[in-house]
Amino acid sequence: MKENTESKTEKNKFVYTPEVIRRLQLIELEMLKELARICRKYQISYIIESGTLLGAVRHGGFIPWDDDLDVRMLRKEYDRFCEVCREELNPDYFLQTYRTDPGYRWGYARILKNGTVYKRKGQHKMTARNGVFIDIFPDDNMPEGRFSNRICTCISWLCRKLLYSEVGVLNRKKFISWLGFSFLNLFPKEWGHRGMEYIVKRYQGMDTARVRCFAWGSEAEALGILKKWHTETENIRFEGLTVPAPKDRNGFLIHFFGKDYMTPPPKEKRVLGHPADYIDFGDEG
Numbered sequence: 001m002k003e004n005t006e007s008k009t010e011k012n013k014f015v016y017t018p019e020v021i022r023r024l025q026l027i028e029l030e031m032l033k034e035l036a037r038i039c040r041k042y043q044i045s046y047i048i049e050s051g052t053l054l055g056a057v058r059h060g061g062f063i064p065w066d067d068d069l070d071v072r073m074l075r076k077e078y079d080r081f082c083e084v085c086r087e088e089l090n091p092d093y094f095l096q097t098y099r100t101d102p103g104y105r106w107g108y109a110r111i112l113k114n115g116t117v118y119k120r121k122g123q124h125k126m127t128a129r130n131g132v133f134i135d136i137f138p139d140d141n142m143p144e145g146r147f148s149n150r151i152c153t154c155i156s157w158l159c160r161k162l163l164y165s166e167v168g169v170l171n172r173k174k175f176i177s178w179l180g181f182s183f184l185n186l187f188p189k190e191w192g193h194r195g196m197e198y199i200v201k202r203y204q205g206m207d208t209a210r211v212r213c214f215a216w217g218s219e220a221e222a223l224g225i226l227k228k229w230h231t232e233t234e235n236i237r238f239e240g241l242t243v244p245a246p247k248d249r250n251g252f253l254i255h256f257f258g259k260d261y262m263t264p265p266p267k268e269k270r271v272l273g274h275p276a277d278y279i280d281f282g283d284e285g
Contacts (some may be wrong), residue, residue, distance in 0.1 A: 014278045018064075023274075023281055025062045028069040029239050031093060031111045031134045035071065035081075036243060038088050041101045044081050045232060048243050049137070051273065054253055058262055061239035063209040065270040074211065074230050075200065078138035084108060096129060098193055103127030105163045105189055107196045107215025111138040114284035121275050122171040132279070141203040142224045152199055152221055156214040159195035161206040162187060220256045278279060 050070045055063040085095040096110040112131040167180035210224030229246035236245040245251045254260045
């Protein structure tokens with residue numbers, strides 16, 4: 001009896017294959033097309049970024065082992081996009097923010113494909129809606145003074161940790177990390193969102209050379225990106241679709257990936273960025 005149970009479990013275990021990754025990418029591509037349609041109609045500016053831009057430059061589309069798709073918008077464009085999506089977004093999709101989904105904890109938006117399931121590793125107990133998605137990151141002004149920037153960085157770091165604590169408390173193996181996330185998880189997640197909103201409003205009226213997404217915490221993100229990478233753009237082809245990208249895409253990619261970005265990593269480092277325990281494509285073929 002035990003052998004039969006184990007055999008059944010092994011048989012039903014979700015396994016990533018090149019075919020699964022490609023199906024995932026093609027659904028994400030359809031969501032990018034919908035985003036592009038809305039942005040054209042309402043003249044909303046955006047750029048593809050991170051691994052999506054790297055894939056466009058190096059592969060003409062998705063990096064073969066990449067499982068996500070990312071775009072950026074300046075805050076004004078981002079807020080307008082979220083607003084028009086209330087009426088304009090195709091009903092096949094759902095715009096997920098902490099305002100549209102009470103269980104969602106992150107400070108950036110996602111477009112989800114309705115009818116799909118995407119169970120991220122370590123996030124099974126989250127109450128947010130899930131599905132195949134693309135990320136939309138808002139960029140905000142960041143202080144240029146060294147002291148002000150450090151204060152801002154510390155506040156945003158604390159807010160991100162508070163928002164992540166529901167996940168962190170279940171996945172941290174080190175006792176000190178578990179203890180820290182357990183403490184933060186005692187506080188309402190709304191405090192994290194309010195802290196982020198405070199930072200955004202604090203520097204909203206400033207004319208700064210750099211911007212950043214406070215809801216994302218990588219080292220390159222903490223340094224900020226040049227605002228001109230948003231305002232000075234040119235079109236690039238991505239999987240046959242024409243989309244905007246920074247005109248200085250070389251500078252952008254060096255900032256995030258280093259000077260050797262055109263060289264693919266060794267095979268052992270070609271890993272998924274958002275590994276899932278289970279994916280269901282629903283009615284997608």
